[in-house]
Amino acid sequence: xxxxxxxxxxxxxxxxxxxxxxxxxxxxxxxxxxxxxxxxxxxxxxxxxxxxxxxxxxxxxxxxxxxxxxxxxxxxxxxxxxxxxxxxxxxxxxxxxxxxxxxxxxxxxxxxxxxxxxxxxxxxxxxxxxxxxxxxxxxxxxxxxxxxxxxxxxxxxxxxxxxxxxxxxxxxxxxxxxxxxxxxxxxxxxxxxxxxxxxxxxxxxxxxxxxxxxxxxxxxxxxxxxxxxxxxxxxxxxxxxxxxxxxxxxxxxxxxxxxxxxxxxxxxxxxxxxxxxxxxxxxxxxxxxxxxxxxxxxxxxxxxxxxxxxxxxxxxxxxxxxxxxxxxxxxxxxxxxxxxxxxxxxxxxxxxxxxxxxxxxxxxxxxxxxxxxxxxxxxxxxxxxxxxxxxxxxxxxxxxxxxxxxxxxxxxxxxxxxxxxxxxxxxxxxxxxxxxxxxxxxxxxxxxxxxxxxxxxxxxxxxxxxxxxxxxxxxxxxxxxxxxxx
Numbered sequence: 001x002x003x004x005x006x007x008x009x010x011x012x013x014x015x016x017x018x019x020x021x022x023x024x025x026x027x028x029x030x031x032x033x034x035x036x037x038x039x040x041x042x043x044x045x046x047x048x049x050x051x052x053x054x055x056x057x058x059x060x061x062x063x064x065x066x067x068x069x070x071x072x073x074x075x076x077x078x079x080x081x082x083x084x085x086x087x088x089x090x091x092x093x094x095x096x097x098x099x100x101x102x103x104x105x106x107x108x109x110x111x112x113x114x115x116x117x118x119x120x121x122x123x124x125x126x127x128x129x130x131x132x133x134x135x136x137x138x139x140x141x142x143x144x145x146x147x148x149x150x151x152x153x154x155x156x157x158x159x160x161x162x163x164x165x166x167x168x169x170x171x172x173x174x175x176x177x178x179x180x181x182x183x184x185x186x187x188x189x190x191x192x193x194x195x196x197x198x199x200x201x202x203x204x205x206x207x208x209x210x211x212x213x214x215x216x217x218x219x220x221x222x223x224x225x226x227x228x229x230x231x232x233x234x235x236x237x238x239x240x241x242x243x244x245x246x247x248x249x250x251x252x253x254x255x256x257x258x259x260x261x262x263x264x265x266x267x268x269x270x271x272x273x274x275x276x277x278x279x280x281x282x283x284x285x286x287x288x289x290x291x292x293x294x295x296x297x298x299x300x301x302x303x304x305x306x307x308x309x310x311x312x313x314x315x316x317x318x319x320x321x322x323x324x325x326x327x328x329x330x331x332x333x334x335x336x337x338x339x340x341x342x343x344x345x346x347x348x349x350x351x352x353x354x355x356x357x358x359x360x361x362x363x364x365x366x367x368x369x370x371x372x373x374x375x376x377x378x379x380x381x382x383x384x385x386x387x388x389x390x391x392x393x394x395x396x397x398x399x400x401x402x403x404x405x406x407x408x409x410x411x412x413x414x415x416x417x418x419x420x421x422x423x424x425x426x427x428x429x430x431x432x433x434x435x436x437x438x439x440x441x442x443x444x445x446x447x448x449x450x451x452x453x454x455x456x457x458x459x460x461x462x463x464x465x466x467x468x469x470x471x472x473x474x475x476x477x478x479x480x481x482x483x484x485x486x
Contacts, residue, residue, distance in 0.1 A: 025164070028280035030147070032142055039271070040095065048091065049264075060077050065385055066120055066123075067122035089113055090110055093109035107140040110139075123394065128262070142163075146163070168275065171275050178354050184230070185358055190359075199360045250273075345462040364429075365427040365429075371421050385404075441459075
Protein backbone atom coordinates (compact mmCIF):
# COMPACT_ATOMS: atom_id res chain seq x y z
CA UNK A 1 0.00 0.00 0.00
CA UNK A 2 1.32 3.45 -0.90
CA UNK A 3 2.38 5.73 1.90
CA UNK A 4 -0.31 8.29 2.73
CA UNK A 5 2.01 11.21 2.09
CA UNK A 6 2.30 10.16 -1.52
CA UNK A 7 -1.40 10.75 -2.01
CA UNK A 8 -1.67 14.18 -0.41
CA UNK A 9 -2.96 15.81 -3.56
CA UNK A 10 -5.06 15.04 -6.57
CA UNK A 11 -3.19 12.81 -9.00
CA UNK A 12 -1.94 14.54 -12.11
CA UNK A 13 -1.80 13.12 -15.60
CA UNK A 14 -0.81 9.42 -15.35
CA UNK A 15 2.10 9.89 -17.74
CA UNK A 16 3.44 12.85 -15.79
CA UNK A 17 2.98 10.98 -12.53
CA UNK A 18 4.96 7.99 -13.83
CA UNK A 19 7.72 10.32 -15.04
CA UNK A 20 7.88 12.01 -11.64
CA UNK A 21 7.99 8.62 -9.92
CA UNK A 22 11.03 7.73 -12.03
CA UNK A 23 12.81 10.91 -11.03
CA UNK A 24 12.21 10.09 -7.37
CA UNK A 25 12.93 6.39 -7.62
CA UNK A 26 15.54 5.36 -5.01
CA UNK A 27 19.08 4.72 -6.22
CA UNK A 28 22.30 3.79 -4.46
CA UNK A 29 23.83 6.93 -2.97
CA UNK A 30 27.37 5.77 -3.75
CA UNK A 31 27.70 7.88 -6.92
CA UNK A 32 26.67 11.05 -5.08
CA UNK A 33 29.28 10.32 -2.42
CA UNK A 34 31.84 9.82 -5.19
CA UNK A 35 30.86 13.15 -6.73
CA UNK A 36 31.17 14.95 -3.40
CA UNK A 37 34.63 13.57 -2.67
CA UNK A 38 36.09 13.88 -6.18
CA UNK A 39 34.65 17.34 -6.88
CA UNK A 40 35.66 18.68 -3.48
CA UNK A 41 39.19 17.25 -3.68
CA UNK A 42 39.75 18.65 -7.17
CA UNK A 43 38.60 22.07 -6.02
CA UNK A 44 40.97 21.98 -3.05
CA UNK A 45 43.80 21.10 -5.44
CA UNK A 46 42.87 23.84 -7.94
CA UNK A 47 42.55 26.57 -5.31
CA UNK A 48 45.78 25.48 -3.64
CA UNK A 49 47.58 25.73 -7.00
CA UNK A 50 46.47 29.33 -7.32
CA UNK A 51 47.59 30.15 -3.78
CA UNK A 52 51.08 28.65 -3.98
CA UNK A 53 51.54 29.85 -7.56
CA UNK A 54 51.16 33.50 -6.45
CA UNK A 55 48.35 33.95 -8.96
CA UNK A 56 45.96 35.43 -6.41
CA UNK A 57 48.06 38.56 -6.34
CA UNK A 58 48.70 38.79 -10.09
CA UNK A 59 45.13 38.04 -11.17
CA UNK A 60 42.97 39.63 -8.47
CA UNK A 61 44.98 42.03 -6.28
CA UNK A 62 47.46 43.63 -8.68
CA UNK A 63 44.99 44.92 -11.35
CA UNK A 64 43.65 48.42 -10.71
CA UNK A 65 40.74 47.79 -13.06
CA UNK A 66 38.57 44.72 -13.57
CA UNK A 67 36.40 43.95 -16.59
CA UNK A 68 32.83 43.34 -15.46
CA UNK A 69 30.15 40.98 -16.73
CA UNK A 70 27.05 42.80 -17.85
CA UNK A 71 24.64 43.07 -14.92
CA UNK A 72 27.32 42.12 -12.37
CA UNK A 73 29.19 45.41 -12.18
CA UNK A 74 28.44 45.42 -8.44
CA UNK A 75 30.69 42.38 -7.82
CA UNK A 76 33.91 43.81 -6.41
CA UNK A 77 37.09 42.16 -5.08
CA UNK A 78 37.81 42.37 -1.35
CA UNK A 79 40.23 45.22 -0.63
CA UNK A 80 43.95 44.48 -0.67
CA UNK A 81 45.10 41.22 0.82
CA UNK A 82 41.60 40.36 2.06
CA UNK A 83 41.42 38.54 -1.28
CA UNK A 84 43.62 35.87 0.30
CA UNK A 85 41.09 35.50 3.11
CA UNK A 86 38.32 34.94 0.56
CA UNK A 87 40.46 32.39 -1.28
CA UNK A 88 41.27 30.50 1.91
CA UNK A 89 37.60 30.52 2.92
CA UNK A 90 36.60 29.01 -0.42
CA UNK A 91 39.40 26.43 -0.15
CA UNK A 92 38.33 25.42 3.36
CA UNK A 93 34.72 25.12 2.23
CA UNK A 94 35.86 22.80 -0.59
CA UNK A 95 37.68 20.71 2.01
CA UNK A 96 34.47 20.61 4.06
CA UNK A 97 32.58 19.38 1.01
CA UNK A 98 35.19 16.66 0.46
CA UNK A 99 34.95 15.20 3.96
CA UNK A 100 31.24 15.92 4.31
CA UNK A 101 31.51 18.19 7.37
CA UNK A 102 28.59 20.64 7.64
CA UNK A 103 28.18 19.74 4.00
CA UNK A 104 25.28 21.99 3.01
CA UNK A 105 26.86 25.05 4.63
CA UNK A 106 30.26 24.35 3.06
CA UNK A 107 28.70 23.68 -0.35
CA UNK A 108 26.80 26.98 -0.16
CA UNK A 109 29.93 28.90 0.88
CA UNK A 110 31.93 27.29 -1.91
CA UNK A 111 29.23 27.98 -4.49
CA UNK A 112 28.88 31.66 -3.54
CA UNK A 113 32.59 32.21 -2.95
CA UNK A 114 33.85 30.61 -6.15
CA UNK A 115 31.17 32.31 -8.22
CA UNK A 116 32.18 35.64 -6.64
CA UNK A 117 35.81 35.02 -7.65
CA UNK A 118 34.63 34.12 -11.14
CA UNK A 119 32.54 37.27 -11.54
CA UNK A 120 35.20 39.74 -10.37
CA UNK A 121 36.95 39.96 -13.72
CA UNK A 122 35.75 39.00 -17.19
CA UNK A 123 39.37 38.71 -18.32
CA UNK A 124 39.65 35.47 -16.30
CA UNK A 125 36.71 33.76 -18.00
CA UNK A 126 37.28 30.06 -18.58
CA UNK A 127 34.61 27.58 -19.62
CA UNK A 128 35.61 25.17 -16.88
CA UNK A 129 35.39 27.91 -14.23
CA UNK A 130 31.82 28.48 -15.39
CA UNK A 131 31.22 24.71 -15.14
CA UNK A 132 32.62 24.72 -11.60
CA UNK A 133 30.20 27.52 -10.66
CA UNK A 134 27.29 25.42 -11.95
CA UNK A 135 28.46 22.22 -10.26
CA UNK A 136 28.98 24.16 -7.03
CA UNK A 137 25.39 25.39 -7.17
CA UNK A 138 24.06 21.91 -7.93
CA UNK A 139 26.10 20.39 -5.10
CA UNK A 140 24.13 22.45 -2.56
CA UNK A 141 20.97 20.59 -3.59
CA UNK A 142 22.37 17.08 -3.26
CA UNK A 143 22.03 14.83 -0.18
CA UNK A 144 25.65 13.78 -0.68
CA UNK A 145 26.71 13.62 2.98
CA UNK A 146 24.47 10.76 4.05
CA UNK A 147 27.30 8.22 3.78
CA UNK A 148 31.10 8.32 4.15
CA UNK A 149 30.87 11.79 5.63
CA UNK A 150 31.63 13.36 8.98
CA UNK A 151 28.05 14.65 9.03
CA UNK A 152 26.71 11.10 9.10
CA UNK A 153 29.09 10.37 11.97
CA UNK A 154 27.99 13.45 13.92
CA UNK A 155 24.34 12.74 13.25
CA UNK A 156 23.66 9.05 12.64
CA UNK A 157 20.05 9.90 11.82
CA UNK A 158 21.29 11.40 8.54
CA UNK A 159 22.69 8.09 7.35
CA UNK A 160 21.09 6.60 4.29
CA UNK A 161 22.15 4.36 1.44
CA UNK A 162 19.74 5.87 -1.04
CA UNK A 163 18.97 9.11 -2.82
CA UNK A 164 16.32 10.11 -5.37
CA UNK A 165 17.29 9.39 -8.97
CA UNK A 166 16.93 13.02 -10.08
CA UNK A 167 20.04 13.98 -8.11
CA UNK A 168 22.28 11.79 -10.27
CA UNK A 169 20.46 12.63 -13.50
CA UNK A 170 20.88 16.34 -12.79
CA UNK A 171 24.66 15.88 -12.65
CA UNK A 172 24.59 13.77 -15.80
CA UNK A 173 22.51 16.37 -17.62
CA UNK A 174 24.97 19.09 -16.63
CA UNK A 175 27.91 17.15 -18.06
CA UNK A 176 25.93 16.13 -21.16
CA UNK A 177 25.18 19.82 -21.84
CA UNK A 178 28.89 20.64 -21.94
CA UNK A 179 29.69 17.80 -24.34
CA UNK A 180 26.70 18.32 -26.64
CA UNK A 181 27.00 22.08 -27.05
CA UNK A 182 30.76 21.80 -27.31
CA UNK A 183 30.23 19.54 -30.31
CA UNK A 184 27.41 21.62 -31.77
CA UNK A 185 29.62 24.71 -31.72
CA UNK A 186 32.23 22.88 -33.79
CA UNK A 187 29.82 22.58 -36.70
CA UNK A 188 31.20 25.68 -38.39
CA UNK A 189 33.22 26.26 -41.53
CA UNK A 190 36.49 27.12 -39.76
CA UNK A 191 36.53 23.99 -37.63
CA UNK A 192 35.60 21.74 -40.57
CA UNK A 193 38.52 23.25 -42.51
CA UNK A 194 40.94 22.51 -39.69
CA UNK A 195 41.15 25.88 -37.95
CA UNK A 196 42.13 26.79 -35.31
CA UNK A 197 43.46 23.26 -34.72
CA UNK A 198 46.05 23.69 -37.47
CA UNK A 199 47.36 26.87 -35.84
CA UNK A 200 47.58 25.34 -32.38
CA UNK A 201 49.30 22.15 -33.51
CA UNK A 202 51.80 24.11 -35.59
CA UNK A 203 52.78 26.11 -32.51
CA UNK A 204 53.20 22.97 -30.42
CA UNK A 205 55.16 21.07 -33.07
CA UNK A 206 58.33 22.74 -31.81
CA UNK A 207 57.96 20.88 -28.51
CA UNK A 208 56.20 17.66 -29.53
CA UNK A 209 57.43 16.92 -33.06
CA UNK A 210 56.73 17.76 -36.70
CA UNK A 211 54.06 15.06 -36.91
CA UNK A 212 51.67 17.60 -35.37
CA UNK A 213 51.96 19.70 -38.54
CA UNK A 214 50.64 16.85 -40.69
CA UNK A 215 47.25 17.44 -42.31
CA UNK A 216 46.34 13.92 -41.23
CA UNK A 217 46.88 14.97 -37.61
CA UNK A 218 44.92 18.18 -38.12
CA UNK A 219 42.02 16.26 -39.66
CA UNK A 220 42.09 13.61 -36.94
CA UNK A 221 42.01 16.18 -34.12
CA UNK A 222 39.37 18.37 -35.79
CA UNK A 223 36.90 15.70 -36.85
CA UNK A 224 37.75 13.39 -33.98
CA UNK A 225 36.99 16.18 -31.49
CA UNK A 226 33.73 16.98 -33.26
CA UNK A 227 32.53 13.37 -33.28
CA UNK A 228 33.69 12.81 -29.72
CA UNK A 229 31.68 15.73 -28.33
CA UNK A 230 28.52 14.81 -30.23
CA UNK A 231 28.60 11.05 -29.63
CA UNK A 232 30.20 10.56 -26.23
CA UNK A 233 26.99 11.04 -24.21
CA UNK A 234 24.91 8.52 -26.25
CA UNK A 235 27.80 6.07 -25.95
CA UNK A 236 27.93 6.60 -22.19
CA UNK A 237 24.18 6.12 -21.84
CA UNK A 238 24.20 2.78 -23.68
CA UNK A 239 25.30 0.01 -21.35
CA UNK A 240 27.15 -1.97 -24.04
CA UNK A 241 29.41 0.93 -25.03
CA UNK A 242 29.70 2.64 -21.65
CA UNK A 243 33.10 1.29 -20.59
CA UNK A 244 34.59 1.92 -24.03
CA UNK A 245 33.17 5.45 -24.00
CA UNK A 246 34.64 6.19 -20.58
CA UNK A 247 38.09 4.95 -21.62
CA UNK A 248 37.81 7.01 -24.81
CA UNK A 249 36.86 10.09 -22.79
CA UNK A 250 39.77 9.54 -20.42
CA UNK A 251 42.20 9.22 -23.34
CA UNK A 252 40.71 12.32 -25.00
CA UNK A 253 41.04 14.51 -21.90
CA UNK A 254 44.50 13.25 -21.01
CA UNK A 255 45.66 14.04 -24.56
CA UNK A 256 44.25 17.55 -24.24
CA UNK A 257 46.06 17.96 -20.94
CA UNK A 258 49.32 16.81 -22.53
CA UNK A 259 49.03 19.09 -25.55
CA UNK A 260 47.41 22.21 -24.16
CA UNK A 261 47.91 22.31 -20.36
CA UNK A 262 44.37 23.47 -19.54
CA UNK A 263 44.45 23.18 -15.76
CA UNK A 264 41.92 21.18 -13.79
CA UNK A 265 39.43 20.76 -16.65
CA UNK A 266 40.64 17.37 -18.00
CA UNK A 267 40.68 15.82 -14.53
CA UNK A 268 37.29 17.28 -13.66
CA UNK A 269 35.86 15.98 -16.94
CA UNK A 270 37.17 12.46 -16.36
CA UNK A 271 35.82 12.43 -12.81
CA UNK A 272 32.38 13.68 -13.87
CA UNK A 273 32.16 11.31 -16.86
CA UNK A 274 32.34 8.37 -14.43
CA UNK A 275 28.89 9.40 -13.15
CA UNK A 276 27.35 7.68 -16.19
CA UNK A 277 28.17 4.27 -14.71
CA UNK A 278 25.47 2.56 -12.59
CA UNK A 279 24.83 4.38 -9.30
CA UNK A 280 26.40 1.64 -7.17
CA UNK A 281 29.72 1.40 -9.06
CA UNK A 282 31.81 3.16 -6.36
CA UNK A 283 30.52 0.71 -3.75
CA UNK A 284 31.36 -2.27 -5.97
CA UNK A 285 34.76 -0.78 -6.79
CA UNK A 286 35.63 -0.36 -3.11
CA UNK A 287 34.51 -3.91 -2.37
CA UNK A 288 36.71 -5.20 -5.18
CA UNK A 289 39.74 -3.28 -3.90
CA UNK A 290 39.16 -4.63 -0.40
CA UNK A 291 38.94 -8.13 -1.82
CA UNK A 292 42.24 -7.77 -3.69
CA UNK A 293 43.94 -6.13 -0.70
CA UNK A 294 42.84 -8.65 1.95
CA UNK A 295 42.78 -11.72 -0.25
CA UNK A 296 39.33 -12.70 0.89
CA UNK A 297 35.89 -11.82 -0.32
CA UNK A 298 34.26 -9.20 1.94
CA UNK A 299 30.71 -9.67 3.04
CA UNK A 300 28.53 -7.85 0.56
CA UNK A 301 26.62 -4.97 2.02
CA UNK A 302 22.96 -4.93 1.19
CA UNK A 303 21.42 -1.65 0.16
CA UNK A 304 17.70 -1.48 0.72
CA UNK A 305 16.22 0.76 -1.94
CA UNK A 306 13.09 1.89 -0.16
CA UNK A 307 11.39 4.89 -1.72
CA UNK A 308 11.70 8.13 0.18
CA UNK A 309 8.34 9.34 1.38
CA UNK A 310 8.02 12.71 -0.34
CA UNK A 311 4.62 14.23 -1.01
CA UNK A 312 3.59 14.72 -4.62
CA UNK A 313 3.14 18.46 -4.19
CA UNK A 314 6.75 18.78 -2.99
CA UNK A 315 7.85 16.64 -5.88
CA UNK A 316 6.17 19.04 -8.28
CA UNK A 317 8.28 21.89 -6.93
CA UNK A 318 11.44 19.87 -7.50
CA UNK A 319 10.34 18.98 -11.03
CA UNK A 320 9.51 22.64 -11.72
CA UNK A 321 12.99 23.67 -10.57
CA UNK A 322 14.62 20.99 -12.73
CA UNK A 323 12.61 22.18 -15.72
CA UNK A 324 13.60 25.83 -15.25
CA UNK A 325 17.26 25.09 -14.54
CA UNK A 326 17.78 22.60 -17.37
CA UNK A 327 15.73 24.77 -19.73
CA UNK A 328 18.06 27.65 -19.01
CA UNK A 329 21.05 25.37 -19.60
CA UNK A 330 19.59 24.33 -22.95
CA UNK A 331 18.73 27.84 -24.18
CA UNK A 332 21.67 29.87 -22.88
CA UNK A 333 24.21 28.38 -25.36
CA UNK A 334 21.90 29.21 -28.29
CA UNK A 335 21.55 32.93 -27.64
CA UNK A 336 24.36 33.83 -30.07
CA UNK A 337 21.90 33.06 -32.90
CA UNK A 338 20.09 36.26 -31.88
CA UNK A 339 23.12 38.27 -33.01
CA UNK A 340 24.28 38.84 -36.60
CA UNK A 341 27.73 37.84 -37.75
CA UNK A 342 30.18 35.12 -36.72
CA UNK A 343 30.14 34.64 -32.96
CA UNK A 344 33.89 33.96 -32.82
CA UNK A 345 34.42 37.38 -34.41
CA UNK A 346 31.88 39.55 -32.63
CA UNK A 347 32.03 37.60 -29.33
CA UNK A 348 28.32 38.34 -28.82
CA UNK A 349 26.89 35.30 -27.08
CA UNK A 350 30.25 33.55 -27.00
CA UNK A 351 30.61 33.16 -23.25
CA UNK A 352 28.50 30.68 -21.25
CA UNK A 353 27.85 28.72 -24.46
CA UNK A 354 30.52 26.00 -24.29
CA UNK A 355 32.35 27.41 -27.33
CA UNK A 356 35.57 25.73 -26.29
CA UNK A 357 38.84 26.29 -28.15
CA UNK A 358 37.07 27.41 -31.32
CA UNK A 359 39.12 30.44 -32.23
CA UNK A 360 42.67 31.64 -32.53
CA UNK A 361 42.54 35.41 -32.48
CA UNK A 362 45.39 37.88 -32.81
CA UNK A 363 44.89 41.62 -32.68
CA UNK A 364 46.85 44.84 -32.76
CA UNK A 365 44.55 47.20 -30.85
CA UNK A 366 45.31 50.90 -30.53
CA UNK A 367 43.32 53.44 -28.52
CA UNK A 368 43.23 57.06 -29.71
CA UNK A 369 42.06 59.79 -27.35
CA UNK A 370 40.72 62.93 -29.05
CA UNK A 371 39.84 66.17 -27.29
CA UNK A 372 37.45 68.14 -29.57
CA UNK A 373 38.05 71.29 -27.53
CA UNK A 374 41.80 71.46 -28.10
CA UNK A 375 41.89 69.13 -31.15
CA UNK A 376 44.64 67.13 -29.46
CA UNK A 377 45.03 63.44 -30.25
CA UNK A 378 46.91 60.99 -28.04
CA UNK A 379 47.88 57.39 -28.56
CA UNK A 380 47.02 55.58 -25.34
CA UNK A 381 49.14 52.80 -23.84
CA UNK A 382 46.69 50.26 -22.36
CA UNK A 383 49.47 48.53 -20.44
CA UNK A 384 49.70 51.63 -18.26
CA UNK A 385 46.31 50.59 -16.83
CA UNK A 386 46.00 46.84 -17.41
CA UNK A 387 48.06 43.78 -16.63
CA UNK A 388 49.54 41.94 -19.59
CA UNK A 389 46.96 39.15 -19.19
CA UNK A 390 44.08 41.62 -19.15
CA UNK A 391 45.42 43.37 -22.24
CA UNK A 392 45.85 40.10 -24.16
CA UNK A 393 42.33 39.04 -23.24
CA UNK A 394 40.85 42.42 -24.16
CA UNK A 395 42.32 42.71 -27.66
CA UNK A 396 39.94 41.06 -30.09
CA UNK A 397 36.96 41.22 -27.69
CA UNK A 398 34.73 44.21 -28.51
CA UNK A 399 32.75 44.27 -25.26
CA UNK A 400 35.95 44.45 -23.21
CA UNK A 401 37.38 47.13 -25.49
CA UNK A 402 34.23 49.17 -24.90
CA UNK A 403 34.52 48.75 -21.13
CA UNK A 404 38.13 49.90 -21.18
CA UNK A 405 37.25 52.96 -23.29
CA UNK A 406 34.60 53.95 -20.74
CA UNK A 407 37.09 53.43 -17.93
CA UNK A 408 39.67 55.71 -19.57
CA UNK A 409 37.04 58.39 -20.22
CA UNK A 410 36.01 58.30 -16.56
CA UNK A 411 39.62 58.59 -15.42
CA UNK A 412 40.30 61.55 -17.70
CA UNK A 413 37.21 63.33 -16.42
CA UNK A 414 38.02 62.60 -12.77
CA UNK A 415 41.76 63.25 -12.77
CA UNK A 416 42.40 65.56 -15.72
CA UNK A 417 39.12 67.48 -15.88
CA UNK A 418 38.50 66.55 -19.53
CA UNK A 419 34.75 66.08 -19.77
CA UNK A 420 34.15 65.66 -23.50
CA UNK A 421 36.97 63.46 -24.77
CA UNK A 422 36.39 60.89 -27.49
CA UNK A 423 38.02 57.48 -27.81
CA UNK A 424 38.43 55.74 -31.16
CA UNK A 425 39.94 52.29 -31.66
CA UNK A 426 41.93 50.75 -34.49
CA UNK A 427 41.77 46.99 -33.89
CA UNK A 428 43.46 45.05 -36.71
CA UNK A 429 42.28 41.55 -35.93
CA UNK A 430 42.93 38.14 -37.46
CA UNK A 431 40.55 35.24 -36.78
CA UNK A 432 41.76 31.67 -37.37
CA UNK A 433 44.54 32.65 -39.76
CA UNK A 434 42.55 35.13 -41.89
CA UNK A 435 44.00 38.34 -43.22
CA UNK A 436 43.74 41.04 -40.50
CA UNK A 437 40.68 43.28 -40.71
CA UNK A 438 39.25 46.06 -38.58
CA UNK A 439 37.11 44.69 -35.77
CA UNK A 440 35.57 47.99 -34.65
CA UNK A 441 34.34 50.94 -36.67
CA UNK A 442 37.15 53.48 -36.16
CA UNK A 443 34.81 56.42 -36.78
CA UNK A 444 32.72 55.53 -33.72
CA UNK A 445 33.39 57.35 -30.47
CA UNK A 446 33.21 54.48 -27.98
CA UNK A 447 32.64 56.85 -25.07
CA UNK A 448 29.21 57.62 -26.52
CA UNK A 449 28.31 53.94 -26.99
CA UNK A 450 26.06 52.56 -24.28
CA UNK A 451 26.86 49.10 -23.00
CA UNK A 452 23.89 46.76 -23.41
CA UNK A 453 22.93 43.31 -24.69
CA UNK A 454 21.60 44.48 -28.06
CA UNK A 455 23.51 43.66 -31.28
CA UNK A 456 26.43 46.10 -31.58
CA UNK A 457 26.32 48.04 -34.83
CA UNK A 458 29.81 49.41 -34.13
CA UNK A 459 31.37 45.95 -34.58
CA UNK A 460 32.38 45.53 -38.22
CA UNK A 461 31.55 42.30 -40.09
CA UNK A 462 34.14 39.59 -40.62
CA UNK A 463 36.37 40.07 -43.72
CA UNK A 464 35.42 43.74 -44.10
CA UNK A 465 37.60 46.08 -46.19
CA UNK A 466 37.47 49.16 -43.98
CA UNK A 467 40.68 51.18 -43.76
CA UNK A 468 42.14 53.40 -41.08
CA UNK A 469 40.67 56.93 -41.21
CA UNK A 470 42.93 59.61 -42.68
CA UNK A 471 42.83 61.72 -39.51
CA UNK A 472 44.64 58.91 -37.65
CA UNK A 473 47.41 58.69 -40.27
CA UNK A 474 50.21 58.96 -39.45
CA UNK A 475 49.67 57.69 -35.93
CA UNK A 476 49.89 60.35 -33.23
CA UNK A 477 52.98 60.38 -31.08
CA UNK A 478 52.48 58.40 -27.85
CA UNK A 479 53.23 61.32 -25.55
CA UNK A 480 51.19 62.79 -22.75
CA UNK A 481 48.91 59.90 -23.85
CA UNK A 482 47.29 59.91 -20.47
CA UNK A 483 47.70 63.52 -19.26
CA UNK A 484 47.23 64.00 -15.57
CA UNK A 485 46.22 60.39 -14.91
CA UNK A 486 49.30 59.34 -12.94
